[in-house]
Amino acid sequence: MPNPLSSNPPHDCPLCPRLVEFRNYQQSRYPNAHNQPVAEFGDPDGRLLIVGLAPGQRGANSTGRPFTGDYAGKVLYPALLKFGFARGVFAENADDGLELIDCRITNAVRCLPPQNRPTAAEINQCRPFLKASIGTSDRLRVILALGRIAHESVLRCHGHSLAGHPFVHGQNHVIDDKLTLVDSYHCSQYNIFTRRLSVEQFESIVSHCNLILKNII
Numbered sequence: 765m766p767n768p769l770s771s772n773p774p775h776d777c778p779l780c781p782r783l784v785e786f787r788n789y790q791q792s793r794y795p796n797a798h799n800q801p802v803a804e805f806g807d808p809d810g811r812l813l814i815v816g817l818a819p820g821q822r823g824a825n826s827t828g829r830p831f832t833g834d835y836a837g838k839v840l841y842p843a844l845l846k847f848g849f850a851r852g853v854f855a856e857n858a859d860d861g862l863e864l865i866d867c868r869i870t871n872a873v874r875c876l877p878p879q880n881r882p883t884a885a886e887i888n889q890c891r892p893f894l895k896a897s898i899g900t901s902d903r904l905r906v907i908l909a910l911g912r913i914a915h916e917s918v919l920r921c922h923g924h925s926l927a928g929h930p931f932v933h934g935q936n937h938v939i940d941d942k943l944t945l946v947d948s949y950h951c952s953q954y955n956i957f958t959r960r961l962s963v964e965q966f967e968s969i970v971s972h973c974n975l976i977l978k979n980i981i
């Protein structure tokens with residue numbers, strides 16, 4: 765069994781039978797792709813932790829790095845570069861040398877789910893890894909949740925009621941005396957193309973996180 769204290773699952777994590785079956789199918793179909801649980805990426809001591817939903821088929825599940833290879837990364841990484849949370853060039857592959865500064869990225873669910881929809885049981889099963897990610901660093905101050913599932917999983921990690929902290933784009937939630945949860949719509953292609961979220965609105969959320977870390981707000 766995986767070590768529940770590790771923030772990264774083993775490459776053959778067996779805990780979600782449906783996702784393991786899908787992973788095996790993907791491995792046989794795309795043998796050169798990553799097709800494993802995706803590890804978190806970035807500064808292990810970063811004060812900002814960004815939590816997405818799950819690896820995308822053409823993104824992290826293919827390249828092995830969160831938000832790399834699909835549309836969402838084209839929104840996320842330029843915003844991180846713009847506000848000083850990344851250094852280098854984002855070239856949409858895991859070997860581009862991009863470094864995150866004071867920031868880490870992970871997902872609520874570490875394996876590719878069919879149709880990008882993990883079940884409640886799979887989200888629960890993967891939560892100990894998210895909890896370990898959150899608990900890894902004493903310096904963590906801000907968690908940026910991309911979407912409702914990430915928001916709710918972070919709250920459950922801390923035993924907070926969902927009713928007391930509804931998901932609201934742009935809202936802060938006090939997790940404890942050191943930690944603030946910030947909500948954003950996911951920077952997915954769907955949300956951008958349907959205009960639920962614009963690139964400018966997403967950039968202002970990243971700027972907002974930056975201002976919290978600078979104690980300006």
Ligand code: SF4
Nearest residue numbers: 773777779780875890
């Ligand atoms: S989603 Fe998480 S808990 Fe489930 S098999 Fe993958 S790594 Fe393991």
